[in-house]
Amino acid sequence: MAASRRAAVLLLTVLAGAMVVFFAMKAAPGDPALSALGENARPELVAAFRRLHNLDLPVGEQFATWISGALRGDFGRSLTLAGGVPVGQLIAGRLPVTAFIGLYALILAGVISMIVGTVAALSRGTALDTLMTSFAVLGVSMPDFWLGYVLVFFLALNLPIFPSYGFVSPSDSLPGALLSGFLPALAIAAPMAAVFSRVLRAALLEVMHRPYVQVQRSLGLSSSFVFLHTIFRNALIPYVTIIGLQVRYLLGGVVVIERVFGIPGIGSLMVDGAFGRDYPVIQACALTFLVIVLGTNLLVDLLCARLDPKARGR
Amino acid sequence: MTEASHVAGISRRGVLGAGAGLGVLAGSGWSGPALAAPGVLRAAITGYNVVNTLDPAAAALIPEFYVIWGLYNGLLKFDSQMQLVPELAESYRVTDDGALEFKLRSGVKFHDGSVLTADDVKFTLERLMDEATRSPNRSKVSALSAIEVPDPLTVRLRTAEPFAPLLTFLTNARTGTQILSRKAVQADPAGYGRKPIGTGAYRLRAWEPGQALKLSLFEDYFIPGRNRIPEIEIPLIAEESSGVTALMGKQIDLTSTAPFADIPTLERRPDIKVLKQPGLNTRFLQLNTRKPPFDDVHFRRAVSLAINRDVLVRIVLFGEGVATPALIPPSLTASYDATPKPLTTFNAERARAELAKSKYGAGTTGAILTWGSGWWKRFGEVVAAQVNQVLGTNLTVEVTEANTVFSRIRAGDYQAGTWGWLGMIDPDEYSYDLLHSSGWRNFAGYANPALDTLLIQARRELDPARRGALYKQSEHLWIEDMPVIPLFCSNVHNLLASNVTGFTQLPYSNFGDQFATMAIG
Numbered sequence: 107m108a109a110s111r112r113a114a115v116l117l118l119t120v121l122a123g124a125m126v127v128f129f130a131m132k133a134a135p136g137d138p139a140l141s142a143l144g145e146n147a148r149p150e151l152v153a154a155f156r157r158l159h160n161l162d163l164p165v166g167e168q169f170a171t172w173i174s175g176a177l178r179g180d181f182g183r184s185l186t187l188a189g190g191v192p193v194g195q196l197i198a199g200r201l202p203v204t205a206f207i208g209l210y211a212l213i214l215a216g217v218i219s220m221i222v223g224t225v226a227a228l229s230r231g232t233a234l235d236t237l238m239t240s241f242a243v244l245g246v247s248m249p250d251f252w253l254g255y256v257l258v259f260f261l262a263l264n265l266p267i268f269p270s271y272g273f274v275s276p277s278d279s280l281p282g283a284l285l286s287g288f289l290p291a292l293a294i295a296a297p298m299a300a301v302f303s304r305v306l307r308a309a310l311l312e313v314m315h316r317p318y319v320q321v322q323r324s325l326g327l328s329s330s331f332v333f334l335h336t337i338f339r340n341a342l343i344p345y346v347t348i349i350g351l352q353v354r355y356l357l358g359g360v361v362v363i364e365r366v367f368g369i370p371g372i373g374s375l376m377v378d379g380a381f382g383r384d385y386p387v388i389q390a391c392a393l394t395f396l397v398i399v400l401g402t403n404l405l406v407d408l409l410c411a412r413l414d415p416k417a418r419g420r
Numbered sequence: 421m422t423e424a425s426h427v428a429g430i431s432r433r434g435v436l437g438a439g440a441g442l443g444v445l446a447g448s449g450w451s452g453p454a455l456a457a458p459g460v461l462r463a464a465i466t467g468y469n470v471v472n473t474l475d476p477a478a479a480a481l482i483p484e485f486y487v488i489w490g491l492y493n494g495l496l497k498f499d500s501q502m503q504l505v506p507e508l509a510e511s512y513r514v515t516d517d518g519a520l521e522f523k524l525r526s527g528v529k530f531h532d533g534s535v536l537t538a539d540d541v542k543f544t545l546e547r548l549m550d551e552a553t554r555s556p557n558r559s560k561v562s563a564l565s566a567i568e569v570p571d572p573l574t575v576r577l578r579t580a581e582p583f584a585p586l587l588t589f590l591t592n593a594r595t596g597t598q599i600l601s602r603k604a605v606q607a608d609p610a611g612y613g614r615k616p617i618g619t620g621a622y623r624l625r626a627w628e629p630g631q632a633l634k635l636s637l638f639e640d641y642f643i644p645g646r647n648r649i650p651e652i653e654i655p656l657i658a659e660e661s662s663g664v665t666a667l668m669g670k671q672i673d674l675t676s677t678a679p680f681a682d683i684p685t686l687e688r689r690p691d692i693k694v695l696k697q698p699g700l701n702t703r704f705l706q707l708n709t710r711k712p713p714f715d716d717v718h719f720r721r722a723v724s725l726a727i728n729r730d731v732l733v734r735i736v737l738f739g740e741g742v743a744t745p746a747l748i749p750p751s752l753t754a755s756y757d758a759t760p761k762p763l764t765t766f767n768a769e770r771a772r773a774e775l776a777k778s779k780y781g782a783g784t785t786g787a788i789l790t791w792g793s794g795w796w797k798r799f800g801e802v803v804a805a806q807v808n809q810v811l812g813t814n815l816t817v818e819v820t821e822a823n824t825v826f827s828r829i830r831a832g833d834y835q836a837g838t839w840g841w842l843g844m845i846d847p848d849e850y851s852y853d854l855l856h857s858s859g860w861r862n863f864a865g866y867a868n869p870a871l872d873t874l875l876i877q878a879r880r881e882l883d884p885a886r887r888g889a890l891y892k893q894s895e896h897l898w899i900e901d902m903p904v905i906p907l908f909c910s911n912v913h914n915l916l917a918s919n920v921t922g923f924t925q926l927p928y929s930n931f932g933d934q935f936a937t938m939a940i941g
Contacts, residue, residue: 134821137823137824137827140826140827186472187469191629255661255665256666258541263665263668263669266669269665269671270665270666270669270671271657271665271666271669271671271672272666273660273673275502277689320718365658365662366659366661366662367657367662368655368658368662368666370630370631374658377658378469378470378658382470
């Protein structure tokens with residue numbers, strides 16, 4: 107019952123999101139036909155283009171056509187690509203690249219925040235704590251695109267360790283992908299790592315002072331055992347939750363960073379779509395992002411339930 | 421062809437500016453190599469990542485032409501001084517009965533091994549003229565009335581009226597008249613744009629849409645040369661600033677554009693060569709002369725006099741351009757009239773005197789239409805600020821999107837707008853199209869019989885010097901009426917790694933046509 111209700115809510119959210127995306131695009135200025143054909147295009151060409159892409163139908167009908175196609179996995183054809191490549195094909199080709207960069211960033215953010223958050227919590231009130239907390243504040247306040255350029259400046263131009271531009275696909279070479287993806291992933295990861303480590307630090311500190319921890323300590327259990335089995339495990343619940351919430355920022359970062367580094371993923375596809383008023387492409391990308399965010403949140407909920415026996419019954 | 425198609429490149433200078441870039445396709449992605457393979461020139465197209473077609477007849481975007489210029493040749497081309505010289509033609513002349521006759525070089529081969537004949541030229545031009553081809557470049561050959569092939573190496577072009585711009589339109593520039601192989605097009609008419617067959621020094625080897633193109637040397641190229649670079653890789657880099665970092669990181673060797681604001685810094689670097697010159701473009705304030713307040717000639721003149729164009733160039737283009745006294749840009753040397761014109765020279769006192777003669781006074785309101793988030797927006801804002809300061813008017817800026825600006829200008833639904841054209845290579849396009857009473861870009865409906873007569877005369881004059889003189893004269897005929905307010909022309913740029921040689925920059929922002937002469941040191 108709960109599961110089917112949950113699925114229904116998820117589907118409704120996707121539908122509502124799709125509707126917002128669709129009508130927001132329709133409200134944007136600019137004629138996609140003129141964007142695609144150039145403003146010198148002769149009127150009959152423009153009319154043919156509009157017919158071909160259903161742009162001459164009433165908006166409601168356009169939405170119905172699009173959403174019914176999308177539900178069947180048919181996102182229509184790109185308005186701007188020669189021959190009108192099917193958008194589904196575009197997304198399928200680019201999703202693995204974005205997934206790679208996104209996961210890479212998430213892992214980097216996870217590793218960094220685990221270290222920073224734990225060190226800060228364990229050395230609370232010391233200079234080390236202040237240093238780690240300042241790092242977190244700095245991370246949160248840096249825009250990712252700016253950080254991207256700064257990283258390129260130091261780690262690609264001054265110290266030529268990483269390439270300054272371009273991306274090797276993991277299907278071509280995994281070491282190449284890890285190397286060329288490092289700077290973009292780090293640029294996306296840094297602000298997230300900052301948020302994660304602050305949350306982890308606060309959660310660790312909070313759990314440390316819970317009565318059951320004091321009880322365990324008073325029973326003579328070793329402090330490392332208590333930390334790993336009780337404190338850390340309980341602190342992971344808010345930590346994992348915040349990771350779920352941050353996925354939308356991760357996707358925002360992907361959009362900008364893919365563009366800066368020329369990574370052929372969904373983010374850069376969406377930007378290209380936006381520049382070309384390519385509605386089908388933008389809508390499909392936005393919908394993909396929406397599904398990723400909702401899917402991740404579902405995953406996080408399930409994970410939290412596993413971590414916290416109390417949540418299982420809910 | 422139009423300003424709007426270039427907007428993308430310019431305003432993408434920010435991380436996410438505005439623009440009109442587009443598509444991309446699935447793929448493994450351009451694997452930005454950390455090390456250059458020997459014998460590969462990595463010539464990046466920057467500011468754009470869209471190449472939809474490599475069929476010259478269908479091409480509309482500048483990045484498409486960047487590649488086309490390397491794959492094809494025209495009957496003629498521009499030399500380094502922007503003079504017309506034969507390319508696939510060996511020579512040309514005007515016959516006694518007024519036709520343009522081209523003698524073709526013999527033994528020129530297409531990439532598929534077939535030999536170029538006059539029939540291919542006839543086919544190319546007729547295909548372009550054919551309404552069914554729906555070419556955006558059709559206007560380049562619309563003056564043609566007949567194409568004759570007296571023998572396999574001679575082609576004669578006839579026009580109903582003498583039409584001097586035709587010679588310019590047959591160059592390997594942004595024209596669409598590059599010569600195709602009849603055989604190759606007819607073998608696969610629908611797929612030709614993806615499988616181009618030209619006579620150029622390089623042929624297409626691979627194409628990852630939205631990411632990169634790869635060309636390899638065509639061994640049978642008709643111009644003999646040694647040590648040509650065997651492979652050209654053309655990454656498509658949407659962000660101009662990313663193009664700069666890629667060049668600094670030694671991942672590319674050449675860019676097609678550069679961000680204006682970065683030029684001074686880049687010029688100081690020893691590892692980068694910056695090439696720049698005023699480009700073939702013209703930027704102006706388009707006025708709606710049918711609506712207040714720009715329906716009053718004195719008001720129009722007052723606004724023109726109130727704009728300090730040098731300041732505009734400094735603020736809007738970071739100095740990367742020149743103030744222009746009229747519409748034909750400086751790089752069209754034969755036609756450019758450099759004489760300073762009082763009405764397009766900043767003079768606050770005279771501006772206020774003109775305003776006093778106008779039916780509109782200080783406090784007049786009006787909106788300047790502009791777009792984007794980059795320099796076009798700044799362009800509108802600086803113009804409004806200058807005019808308001810000098811005249812005490814209340815001009816405001818309305819920011820929207822480039823295509824919307826164009827549609828509204830065409831429909832007359834505006835008062836004033838920032839506008840401009842680039843990629844036009846003949847003075848006729850800057851004068852006849854914009855100011856002749858039947859010019860298709862004459863959106864204000866400006867009509868001046870004396871100017872009309874002169875521009876027709878210039879179209880019929882085949883002698884370059886005499887023709888240039890007519891265009892110079894034409895700029896004086898309309899300036900008093902100020903139907904548009906000419907402002908400035910921006911530079912074109914290429915960035916090269918310091919070990920790359922052999923690239924000669926031309927003001928129309930050439931690119932692929934230089935691959936054959938380039939070398940990596």
